[in-house]
Amino acid sequence: MSAVAAPALAIEARGIVKSFPGVLANDHVDFDLRRGEVHALLGENGAGKSTLMNILAGLYQPDAGEILIDGAAVTFGSPRDAIAAGLGMVHQHFTLVPSQTVTENVLLGLDRPRFLLHERRSEAEVAALATRFGMRVDPRARIWQLSVGEQQRVEILKMLYRGARILIMDEPTAVLAPQEALELFETLRSMTREGRSVVFISHKLGEVLAIADRVTVMRRGVVTAAGLPTAGATRADLARLMVGRSVLESLDRVAVTPGDVVLAVDGVRATNDRGLPALRDVSLDVRAGEIVGIAAVAGNGQSELAEVITGLRPCSGSVRIAGEAVANESAGTVIARGVAHIPEDRSTVGSAPNLSLTDNLIMKRYRDAPVARGWLMDEATARTIAARLKDAYAISAPSVDTQARLLSGGNLQRLILAREIETKPGLLIAVQPTRGLDVGAIESVHRLLLALRQNGTAILLISEELDEVLALSDRVDVLYEGRVVGTFPAADADVGRIGLLMTGGADEEAAS
Amino acid sequence: MSPVTIRLEPRIATPRWLSAAATVGAVAVALVISGAIIAFVGGDPVRSYLHILNASFGSIGVLSDTLVKATPLILTGLACALAFRMRLWNIGAEGQFLLGAWGASAVVLTGVVPAGAPAIIVLPLMMAAGMLAGAVWGVIPGILRARLGVNEIITTLMLNYVALFWIQFWVFGPWSESGFQQTKAFPREAWMPRLTDLSDVVPAFGGLTVHLGLVLGLVAAGIVWLILERSQWGYEIRLIGDSPRAARYAGIDIARNLIVVFAVSGALAGLAGMSEVSGSVHRLQDRISPGYGFTAIIIAYLAKFHPGRVVVAAILFGALILAGREIQPSGVPAMIQGIILFALIVSDTLVRYRVRVERRAPAAPATPEPAVPA
Numbered sequence: 001m002s003a004v005a006a007p008a009l010a011i012e013a014r015g016i017v018k019s020f021p022g023v024l025a026n027d028h029v030d031f032d033l034r035r036g037e038v039h040a041l042l043g044e045n046g047a048g049k050s051t052l053m054n055i056l057a058g059l060y061q062p063d064a065g066e067i068l069i070d071g072a073a074v075t076f077g078s079p080r081d082a083i084a085a086g087l088g089m090v091h092q093h094f095t096l097v098p099s100q101t102v103t104e105n106v107l108l109g110l111d112r113p114r115f116l117l118h119e120r121r122s123e124a125e126v127a128a129l130a131t132r133f134g135m136r137v138d139p140r141a142r143i144w145q146l147s148v149g150e151q152q153r154v155e156i157l158k159m160l161y162r163g164a165r166i167l168i169m170d171e172p173t174a175v176l177a178p179q180e181a182l183e184l185f186e187t188l189r190s191m192t193r194e195g196r197s198v199v200f201i202s203h204k205l206g207e208v209l210a211i212a213d214r215v216t217v218m219r220r221g222v223v224t225a226a227g228l229p230t231a232g233a234t235r236a237d238l239a240r241l242m243v244g245r246s247v248l249e250s251l252d253r254v255a256v257t258p259g260d261v262v263l264a265v266d267g268v269r270a271t272n273d274r275g276l277p278a279l280r281d282v283s284l285d286v287r288a289g290e291i292v293g294i295a296a297v298a299g300n301g302q303s304e305l306a307e308v309i310t311g312l313r314p315c316s317g318s319v320r321i322a323g324e325a326v327a328n329e330s331a332g333t334v335i336a337r338g339v340a341h342i343p344e345d346r347s348t349v350g351s352a353p354n355l356s357l358t359d360n361l362i363m364k365r366y367r368d369a370p371v372a373r374g375w376l377m378d379e380a381t382a383r384t385i386a387a388r389l390k391d392a393y394a395i396s397a398p399s400v401d402t403q404a405r406l407l408s409g410g411n412l413q414r415l416i417l418a419r420e421i422e423t424k425p426g427l428l429i430a431v432q433p434t435r436g437l438d439v440g441a442i443e444s445v446h447r448l449l450l451a452l453r454q455n456g457t458a459i460l461l462i463s464e465e466l467d468e469v470l471a472l473s474d475r476v477d478v479l480y481e482g483r484v485v486g487t488f489p490a491a492d493a494d495v496g497r498i499g500l501l502m503t504g505g506a507d508e509e510a511a512s
Numbered sequence: 513m514s515p516v517t518i519r520l521e522p523r524i525a526t527p528r529w530l531s532a533a534a535t536v537g538a539v540a541v542a543l544v545i546s547g548a549i550i551a552f553v554g555g556d557p558v559r560s561y562l563h564i565l566n567a568s569f570g571s572i573g574v575l576s577d578t579l580v581k582a583t584p585l586i587l588t589g590l591a592c593a594l595a596f597r598m599r600l601w602n603i604g605a606e607g608q609f610l611l612g613a614w615g616a617s618a619v620v621l622t623g624v625v626p627a628g629a630p631a632i633i634v635l636p637l638m639m640a641a642g643m644l645a646g647a648v649w650g651v652i653p654g655i656l657r658a659r660l661g662v663n664e665i666i667t668t669l670m671l672n673y674v675a676l677f678w679i680q681f682w683v684f685g686p687w688s689e690s691g692f693q694q695t696k697a698f699p700r701e702a703w704m705p706r707l708t709d710l711s712d713v714v715p716a717f718g719g720l721t722v723h724l725g726l727v728l729g730l731v732a733a734g735i736v737w738l739i740l741e742r743s744q745w746g747y748e749i750r751l752i753g754d755s756p757r758a759a760r761y762a763g764i765d766i767a768r769n770l771i772v773v774f775a776v777s778g779a780l781a782g783l784a785g786m787s788e789v790s791g792s793v794h795r796l797q798d799r800i801s802p803g804y805g806f807t808a809i810i811i812a813y814l815a816k817f818h819p820g821r822v823v824v825a826a827i828l829f830g831a832l833i834l835a836g837r838e839i840q841p842s843g844v845p846a847m848i849q850g851i852i853l854f855a856l857i858v859s860d861t862l863v864r865y866r867v868r869v870e871r872r873a874p875a876a877p878a879t880p881e882p883a884v885p886a
Contacts, residue, residue: 060521061521061868077517077519078519310761311763312760312761330763330765331760331761331762331763332763332764332765333763334763335762335763336763341761343761345757348755348757348758349755349757349758349761350758350761351755351758352750352751352754352755352758352759353754353755354754354755355750355751355754359747359750359751362747363751363758363762364762364763366744366747367744372744375743375744375745376738376742376743376744377742377743377744377747379742
């Protein structure tokens with residue numbers, strides 16, 4: 001395709017404008033997608049990427065602008081119109097029926113077959129389609145039996161079966177293990193080899209450079225770089241385009257002499273939601289002014305550990321905060337002991353989606369003066385506090401009455417951080433504090449955590465980003481299958497060794 | 513394919529006025545639909561409505577009667593609104609009302625207080641007993657939900673029937689007045705004061721049966737408003753209602769709140785029952801409630817769970833119930849109630865979604881690839 005002077009355009013969007021109350025999500029955005037390319041759409045949370053793609057996929061109507069598919073102007077009233085024009089979108093949250101098979105899900109909503117299902121034939125078709133694009137998936141498996149990566153393949157198959165020649169993938173790797181991501185990239189490449197085109201929404205610089213031919217960068221609703229070839233681009237270039245300033249990648253860690261032990265976990269055992277052992281005899285300490293990182297692959301007990309400490313999950317063993325036993329105490333007791341918690345699930349645990357910013361910001365202090373006045377609450381004071389935090393932590397929202405569900409991911413996380421940090425905690429349990437955030441937001445979270453450490457807060461950092469754990473922590477505990485299998489000072493940690501322990505390599509070592 | 517499509521698009525933010533306007537609009541639409549049905553069966557909708565209006569607000573006397581009907585609806589409406597705020601579906605206000613009426617009657621009929629004790633002793637005891645009995649009836653599903661996760665819709669609904677049979681047992685059996693399905697009339701000390709009782713002083717009050725229960729209802733509305741809108745407990749109720757997981761994370765004891773909200777909700781409905789036997793009927797009887805506890809659900813919805821609006825909606829429905837006695841056939845007000853509920857549910861959708869009517873553009877000139885892989 002390099003020989004073609006003006007490559008045929010699969011999508012051409014011109015001057016797209018879309019506003020939501022208080023936000024101009026797309027401000028005269030231009031976007032073009034060539035046939036047979038992977039075009040990455042890069043931007044911070046709330047930059048307008050998903051809005052643009054939802055417009056292209058027929059979910060939203062633009063306020064202004066025009067869309068051409070294969071050179072012809074189109075108006076989509078619904079995703080059905082878009083798919084009829086050969087454009088399909090795979091969302092972050094899947095829309096599959098768990099109790100039905102892969103084939104049934106692929107056929108769901110189609111006009112064909114008219115009445116009777118020809119199961120065998122349909123299964124063969126789905127299997128053939130999967131093989132053609134290098135996707136391993138059993139057409140007879142039921143959705144609930146499949147891993148997240150396999151479910152994503154079913155979503156892709158649904159679109160391909162409907163004849164999609166343009167596939168929009170909304171942050172597809174967010175839910176995938178590294179190996180699954182590589183397989184996805186192979187699939188996408190096999191599709192582009194056939195002349196299909198892919199829009200790849202992401203905010204991970206590394207994978208954009210790895211998979212995309214060109215990249216369009218958005219910031220605050222406008223395009224800052226249109227169709228930049230990735231061949232000559234560097235991570236630093238892209239990061240600058242994305243956040244508008246050069247990203248500080250090296251963190252200023254001031255030496256802090258650790259103080260007394262704030263959190264002491266000793267011999268803790270707990271089960272997960274399915275009643276299976278999640279923590280098996282975990283012991284660890286965190287001192288004042290110290291960040292202890294937990295390095296672990298998802299599902300090795302780190303979520304349960306955070307819940308045990310914060311009083312949300314029963315356990316056996318001992319958990320002490322500043323010397324006081326808190327194991328199996330209520331969450332309220334633990335909060336009263338000065339423990340702040342950045343939960344893994346921001347939208348339903350860390351915030352109440354339909355309540356206002358004010359209500360969400362006072363969640364941890366509504367029982368205390370000055371918000372509390374006897375058994376009543378002082379509305380005016382609550383709003384004043386909320387307005388101050390909104391400004392201080394740069395939570396971007398029309399007002400303190402805005403519902404939390406309307407905030408973007410980064411803004412919601414800033415809200416949670418603002419609330420938790422303002423309690424001046426002695427101990428902070430931070431679970432996945434930067435997951436899903438863009439470069440700029442990640443940096444601001446990191447700064448806040450380090451500032452807290454400098455003020456003498458003990459921090460337990462649980463993150464699946466090993467780089468983040470190593471960059472922020474003083475000490476790293478590796479958790480594998482509910483056990484601490486190694487403790488390292490973060491400064492001169494051997495990444496290879498930690499990686500081996502995280503993936504259970506130590507067991508094999510011991511066995512051999 | 514039609515050239516115009518109608519689509520529902522979720523609203524990102526709902527303007528404040530819209531929800532109030534939708535409620536008023538829903539009632540208006542319901543009246544129009546009901547009017548059409550009245551006209552269809554050969555009635556004159558305008559005359560019917562005027563008649564209803566006249567029969568419920570036409571004079572100070574009927575207004576007083578409307579308020580008497582509205583009194584139990586205010587209290588049961590508040591009971592539902594409080595529980596619904598926490599997304600606790602207490603469908604059992606009817607049963608809690610009946611138990612409240614029974615508890616208050618028990619004070620009079622079992623000789624707990626010596627005969628001839630003054631009203632200042634008897635009435636507070638009746639209130640306490642009525643609220644306690646209603647609260648107990650509310651706490652049963654509360655505990656079942658909090659400890660065992662039993663769905664409160666089923667338990668509260670079923671307990672309504674248990675309460676009904678409980679009342680029937682007492683009015684047919686131990687408390688029956690010579691075999692009739694009612695107890696003997698309460699002595700005057702067990703009657704809540706009415707305006708007509710003051711007719712010696714103010715002659716204009718003669719015949720006005722509106723009683724102290726209305727004051728109790730208005731005070732209760734004020735207290736519930738204070739709880740829901742201005743108190744820490746109300747904040748907890750709202751937080752649990754929106755996201756139980758966030759509430760747990762914020763250190764709120766959800767099980768305790770479930771039980772306490774059910775107890776207070778039951779006590780309010782129980783107070784309604786007490787007010788009805790003490791203020792209006794002056795005895796316990798089989799059909800003490802024409803379904804106040806069920807109408808309360810509609811009222812709570814109509815009021816969007818707001819205590820102040822519960823009072824307004826309760827008066828509207830009090831008028832409809834009263835008109836039901838006046839207008840023939842009496843099914844008309846019940847039909848209007850039902851249509852109002854339907855219109856409300858539809859209006860709720862319109863509040864949450866934006867309706868877009870748009871002309872269809874010519875379909876995309878794409879040549880769909882054969883879906884079956886080659």
